[in-house]
Amino acid sequence: MKARILVSYKDSVLDPQGQAVRNALHTLGYEAVRDVRQGKVFEIELRGVSRTEAERLLPEIAGKVLANVVIEKSSWEILED
Numbered sequence: 001m002k003a004r005i006l007v008s009y010k011d012s013v014l015d016p017q018g019q020a021v022r023n024a025l026h027t028l029g030y031e032a033v034r035d036v037r038q039g040k041v042f043e044i045e046l047r048g049v050s051r052t053e054a055e056r057l058l059p060e061i062a063g064k065v066l067a068n069v070v071i072e073k074s075s076w077e078i079l080e081d
Contacts, residue, residue: 001049001051001080002043002044003045003046003076003078003079004076005042005061006042006074007040007062007067007074009037009039013072015036015037015038018035019036021038022035040066042066044058051078059076
């Protein structure tokens, strides 16, 4: 089973890299870009677990290992069974 976990700064946390990308896009003429938030993507392959078990494991993995829950938020999705 494959899954994807997305980790990004919480909305209340300043994202200097995202701001730098937004400014660069504006410089290149992409004025329609209102905001950019930088994040991390983790592709995870799970073996020998049911979908129910994966749905329990993925937020646990994200919250305990991949994200700093003080400043980051995470979301996840199962890509294939």
